[in-house]
Amino acid sequence: MIDLHSHVLPGVDDGAATIEDSLVMARAAVADGIRWLAATPHVRNDYPTAAETMERLVRVVRNAIDDAGVELELLPGGEIALDRLELLSTEELRRFGLGGNPRYLLVEFPYVGWPLGVEEQLFGLRAQEFVPVIAHPERNREVQADPWRLEPLVRLGCLVQVTAASLDGRLGSSSAACGRALVDGGLAHLVASDAHLPAVRTVGMAAAARAVGSRELARWLTVDVPRAIVDDERLPERPASTSRRRLLGRLRRG
DSSP states (O other): OEEOOBOOSTTSSSSOOSHHHHHHHHHHHHHTTOOEEEOOOEESSSSBOOHHHHHHHHHHHHHHHHHTTOOOEEEOOOEEEGGGGGGSOHHHHHHTOGGGOTTEEEEEOOSSSOOTTHHHHHHHHHHTTOEEEEEOGGGSHHHHHOGGGGHHHHHHTOEEEEEHHHHTTTTOHHHHHHHHHHHHTTOOOEEEOOBOOTTTSOOOOHHHHHHHSOHHHHHIIIIIHHHHHHHTOOOOOOOOOOOOHHHHHHHHHO
16 A cells, blocks of 8 residues: 555654654555555645655655654655745745655644635645645635535546545544545545554554455555656546445535
């Protein structure tokens, strides 16, 4: 599997605090079947990580992983808050490209409230030929109340990343129901761990893949789409599956 959202870099945000934490997370990823892991530190007001800092720490953690004999490929990236997008130059945004692909950006979606002007912000990224990947919207209360609110953003060309711990129930019933609704309704494109410290949210995607219920769809979410992003290839077609769109319809009607 390929995990394109983690906080494995030490000392820059609320994820790994030390290089030892980073190695614990790397080993946990390999044990769970993950072979490629993107380091996506927060880029927001409380954690204003610079691209240069991210790149330097990726090299540090890569070296530590290699020295420890952990068979994991570490990739660069960043999780950029909506209110930071306009503060970064196009060049720096591209340096934060998800999985090392300068065309894709992991954009942090807030947990509370529907962001004012989010459509215009994401349209602006699309106009700059970025593909926004919306991180963990299933944890947002507005999206939980109406998952179809994401549909215009998907039609705009955005991708949606659901957190593994939502799908397997670790983040509670509301996130689980919304995450499953987005997957079943065709509004989710990839699953990632959003791993922090082991005591907060461990690396792990295998349980979430099993929770999807379809082996083909689970592979598409955890391997095929992430690989296409990393390799800068055309996204593969979503496999046919027994989608439960009626669930989305019920949630939309409230």
